[in-house]
Amino acid sequence: MDVATKEFYDQYWPRFVPIYEETKKYMLRTITEPHVGRALDAGCGHGLCSIVLSELADQVTGVDISTDSLDTARQQVAMAGRSNITLLHQDLQSLDPALKDFDLVWCWGVAMMAPDPMKVMHNLMRATAPGGTVYLGLYLRTWLSPVHQLVRHTCRTFMNGPRRKKLVCDFFAGLTRVVCRLRGEEINRRPDNVSIQAQVEDWYYPPYKTFYTPDEIIDLFRRNGFQAECIQDRLGRMKSATIFVVRAVKTAG
Ligand SMILES: C[S@@+](CC[C@H](N)C(=O)[O-])C[C@H]1O[C@@H](n2cnc3c(N)ncnc32)[C@H](O)[C@@H]1O
Incomplete structure (x- = not known):
């Protein structure tokens, strides 16, 4: 299991x-x-x-x-x-x-x-x-997958307590907002999910x-x-x- x-x-x-x-x-x-x-x-x-x-x-x-x-x-x-x-x-x-x-x-x-x-x-x-x-x-x-894995391992190893995790999620959510605004794109592109922070957590914190x-x-x-x-x-x-x-x-x- x-x-x-x-x-x-x-x-x-x-x-x-x-x-x-x-x-x-x-x-x-x-x-x-x-x-x-x-x-x-x-x-x-x-x-x-x-x-x-x-x-x-x-x-x-x-x-x-x-x-x-x-x-x-x-x-x-x-x-x-x-x-x-x-x-x-x-x-x-x-x-x-x-x-x-x-x-x-x-x-x-x-x-x-x-x-x-x-x-x-x-x-x-x-x-x-x-x-x-x-x-x-x-x-x-994609070519970004190894970068993603590195960030994910770093988050899980060093930023895994509740307060640190919140910092990471808020940081990436803020970054997403800035990048989307600069590109003139929708901020939350996944209509069925509740928040960008939730998506960041699901992206950077799963174990495997x-x-x-x-x-x-x-x-x-x-x-x-x-x-x-x-x-x-x-x-x-x-x-x-x-x-x-x-x-x-x-x-x-
Ligand atoms: C990203 S969620 C996707 C949930 C849903 N399928 C959806 O599309 O919204 C991944 C789900 O897979 C489950 N999961 C991951 N590994 C699993 C495994 N080995 N056996 C059964 N469930 C697993 C997790 O517990 C979680 O609920």
Whole structure:
């Protein structure tokens, strides 16, 4: 069990639940299946994606490593009045083999946060039913990725107490505001998230992060019996060049 990531999100999602309507708009723009039988929300966090999926699927299973996030998800599901969602505590690196035959697997912003992201991706492919679809959102590797990793390690090592973390988040939020103003851009480009500080914390403080290119992920899917394409490259839910999304359909059993 990846305890470090569990602890990070235990304190994160209960404080920063995104805006449901914006999450829903993004997902309905992204998912092309009008209706499916069983859906898996892999790394469901706050639970909002599970609620959106519950409108498209007969049954939804949301899994997450963070028990406190799952409590937040339970509250959100209860508030939405959905009865076709099951929430389970699971590490996707060792996903229960009984969780399988999903027609749709949604895994956005999750797999690359595991110490071993390949284990997560193989488990997602295994859990997909023949003919089923995976939507996988991962951090994009660019020339800035090593700089990001250096800043993240520095923040986690030297600036990890509550007051220091607040200083870091306020500093980067201020910097973002200045840069956006100079460029004449919108300041918060992610409409479903609550604050720039929250986004900075989610960017610089998770314990593990790996960056990928769309080509290597498409190749991974193809080698495992999927047809895959990159459907969003830098223009998705976070319009800031951080996540790309691959859609992959399982063609082999
Ligand atoms: C950035 S959040 C994304 C949440 C949600 N998928 C969304 O799109 O808004 C990452 C989530 O993945 C969960 N997570 C990270 N590693 C995990 C693992 N190995 N197994 C299960 N959940 C994991 C975290 O607890 C957190 O809730």
